[in-house]
Amino acid sequence: MEAVTETKLEKQAKKQSPWSIARKKLIRNKLAVISLTFLIVVTAMAYLAPFITGYDPTQVDIMNRTTPPGEGYLLGTDSSGRDIWSLLMYGARTSLTIGFVCTFAVILIGTVIGSIAGYYGGWVDAVLMRFTDFMMNFPFLVFVIVLASIFRDAGIWALIIVLSVLSWTGAARVVRSKVMSEKENEYVMAAISIGGTPFKVIRKHLLPNVMTTIIVQATLILAVMIVAETALSFLGFGVPQGTPSWGNMMSEARDPNVIRTQWWVWIPPGLAITFTILSINFIGEGIKDAFNPRSAR
Amino acid sequence: MLIYTLRRILTMIPILFLVSIVVFALALAMPGDALSGQINPANANPEYIEEMREELGLNDPIHVQYGRWIAGIVQWDFGRSVVHSRDVTQVIGDRLPNTILLSAVSLIITYILAFLMGRYAGRNPYTKGDYAIQGTNYLMLAIPSFVAALFAIFIFSFQLGWFPSTGSVGRGLEAGTLDFWISKLYHTFLPALVLGALVTASYTQFLRNDIIESSQKDYVRTARAKGTSESDIYNKHILRNSIIPIVTLFGFDIASIIGGAVIIETIFSYRGIGELLITSIQQRDSAVVLAVTLMLSVATLLGNLLADLLYGVIDPRIRVE
Numbered sequence: 001m002e003a004v005t006e007t008k009l010e011k012q013a014k015k016q017s018p019w020s021i022a023r024k025k026l027i028r029n030k031l032a033v034i035s036l037t038f039l040i041v042v043t044a045m046a047y048l049a050p051f052i053t054g055y056d057p058t059q060v061d062i063m064n065r066t067t068p069p070g071e072g073y074l075l076g077t078d079s080s081g082r083d084i085w086s087l088l089m090y091g092a093r094t095s096l097t098i099g100f101v102c103t104f105a106v107i108l109i110g111t112v113i114g115s116i117a118g119y120y121g122g123w124v125d126a127v128l129m130r131f132t133d134f135m136m137n138f139p140f141l142v143f144v145i146v147l148a149s150i151f152r153d154a155g156i157w158a159l160i161i162v163l164s165v166l167s168w169t170g171a172a173r174v175v176r177s178k179v180m181s182e183k184e185n186e187y188v189m190a191a192i193s194i195g196g197t198p199f200k201v202i203r204k205h206l207l208p209n210v211m212t213t214i215i216v217q218a219t220l221i222l223a224v225m226i227v228a229e230t231a232l233s234f235l236g237f238g239v240p241q242g243t244p245s246w247g248n249m250m251s252e253a254r255d256p257n258v259i260r261t262q263w264w265v266w267i268p269p270g271l272a273i274t275f276t277i278l279s280i281n282f283i284g285e286g287i288k289d290a291f292n293p294r295s296a297r
Numbered sequence: 298m299l300i301y302t303l304r305r306i307l308t309m310i311p312i313l314f315l316v317s318i319v320v321f322a323l324a325l326a327m328p329g330d331a332l333s334g335q336i337n338p339a340n341a342n343p344e345y346i347e348e349m350r351e352e353l354g355l356n357d358p359i360h361v362q363y364g365r366w367i368a369g370i371v372q373w374d375f376g377r378s379v380v381h382s383r384d385v386t387q388v389i390g391d392r393l394p395n396t397i398l399l400s401a402v403s404l405i406i407t408y409i410l411a412f413l414m415g416r417y418a419g420r421n422p423y424t425k426g427d428y429a430i431q432g433t434n435y436l437m438l439a440i441p442s443f444v445a446a447l448f449a450i451f452i453f454s455f456q457l458g459w460f461p462s463t464g465s466v467g468r469g470l471e472a473g474t475l476d477f478w479i480s481k482l483y484h485t486f487l488p489a490l491v492l493g494a495l496v497t498a499s500y501t502q503f504l505r506n507d508i509i510e511s512s513q514k515d516y517v518r519t520a521r522a523k524g525t526s527e528s529d530i531y532n533k534h535i536l537r538n539s540i541i542p543i544v545t546l547f548g549f550d551i552a553s554i555i556g557g558a559v560i561i562e563t564i565f566s567y568r569g570i571g572e573l574l575i576t577s578i579q580q581r582d583s584a585v586v587l588a589v590t591l592m593l594s595v596a597t598l599l600g601n602l603l604a605d606l607l608y609g610v611i612d613p614r615i616r617v618e
Binding site for chain 2: 134140141223256270273282
């Protein structure tokens with residue numbers, strides 16, 4: 001009898017990997033689950049936009065410019081007679097894609113530089129970290145605006161590169177400090193002593209243990225990147241005008257008359273951005289909490 | 298502390314040099330002539346451009362151009378603005394007081410709001426008031442500043458009519474009079490409030506959590522055991538400890554305000570440095586763009602330096618490396 005319960009406990013203990021504990025904790029976190037659902041729905045709507053809306057977001061309806069919501073158009077039209085509802089979904093596609101691509105690039109650069117600096121230490125670390133500190137000294141938004149204005153004709157990819165190149169520093173610092181503390185463990189020494197190459201030790205042994213930090217960092221960066229893209233497009237330095245994006249939709253509100261009388265033009269994208277960022281923040285906090293062994297949830 | 302300060306200031310010199318090189322590289326990539334601002338970008342005649350380039354020495358080797366540019370800056374010569382037909386230093390000088398006023402008012406509002414809300418939420422954790430403050434905080438941390446600015450204009454300027462929606466001062470007021478300054482403050486309040494929203498939210502959160510954590514500590518229990526009144530415990534024992542870390546972040550606030558000001562000033566048509574940067578980029582006034590970029594970079598650098606020094610004052614471990 002006793003033996004049976006023991007094996008049961010053992011089985012249970014085996015199932016409880018750090019990831020499965022974290023997953024269970026995350027599912028119990030209502031706010032994070034609601035946020036995750038919201039983000040998935042928004043992303044799905046963005047990429048399935050043609051199946052959801054009948055209107056082409058670039059189609060101009062001259063007879064129905066700045067129509068209030070209701071009459072034929074769910075959320076009304078903007079000053080060139082484009083349907084706000086379809087603009088919102090196609091805009092989500094642009095804004096989210098830029099956010100995801102930039103986050104991927106930033107995490108990649110940050111992880112490579114951070115793990116190399118943390119693993120090797122010494123002069124490699126000194127050189128890479130001085131470079132990181134140096135990059136951190138620039139006013140982010142000012143440089144993004146100036147660079148984006150210089151490469152204005154180069155399109156969306158130039159914007160993605162500018163945003164990514166200027167924002168990897170935080171991720172690199174976090175990964176470095178985590179790698180530095182992690183490499184003191186015996187298992188890393190063991191991996192090195194059996195002849196593991198630095199690349200293999202970093203990829204197979206260190207990175208999986210730094211993964212949770214990287215994931216949390218990625219959620220923060222995703223939020224920052226979406227805000228940066230929309231703010232830049234709002235100011236006229238981001239996505240080319242004519243391409244639907246949340247920021248470009250908001251840029252109509254640079255005219256005070258639009259703010260005052262045509263609320264349906266700017267409030268929907270404004271709320272879409274805010275709720276997306278809010279849900280990303282909640283997901284990030286949820287993940288951080290789920291991987292924190294001290295949290296009591 | 299003195300040695301730490303000196304060492305920290307000395308390490309600024311190579312960084313300043315590298316920053317100047319990066320900004321110089323930007324200048325070469327900008328349209329027109331960003332270094333002296335003499336070539337009119339509206340004139341596209343190739344002969345005129347070639348003649349001017351030769352005359353201004355833009356065909357010289359790059360290090361010669363860099364040397365000339367740096368020598369000019371050391372003598373406070375940032376070239377001329379093509380659009381304004383004035384020296385760049387004068388154009389910036391006109392706008393700088395407005396940005397400084399906006400930043401100062403923003404910081405004051407931030408500190409007052411964060412102090413009041415953080416203290417309330419920290420003293421009454423897990424109450425309705427605390428949840429309301431926390432909810433506001435989450436919203437403030439999520440809403441991008443330009444969206445917040447539009448909502449603020451829509452609600453407070455157009456719906457309620459409390460504050461003006463654009464400009465930095467009322468029309469027809471003589472500079473220097475009391476009415477002029479009141480009008481200025483009145484125009485500054487709303488943009489300053491929006492500019493400080495993000496920092497306010499993070500400070501409130503920090504103060505709240507720190508107060509809750511401190512209230513469990515031994516020295517607080519000792520104070521309670523000795524019969525110190527509840528308000529004395531919070532105001533004298535806990536608050537003083539909790540506020541110090543926020544003060545050290547003052548330098549970083551400068552850096553975050555610089556980025557925010559560019560957006561907020563543009564939306565509110567507030568005649569400051571940030572709005573100048575955006576309009577100058579649009580009008581291809583490269584000399585002004587370059588000078589403002591350099592100025593804001595140096596300001597950020599000084600902000601970070603200040604943050605480090607303040608941190609060294611608070612935490613002695615930082616001083617020994």
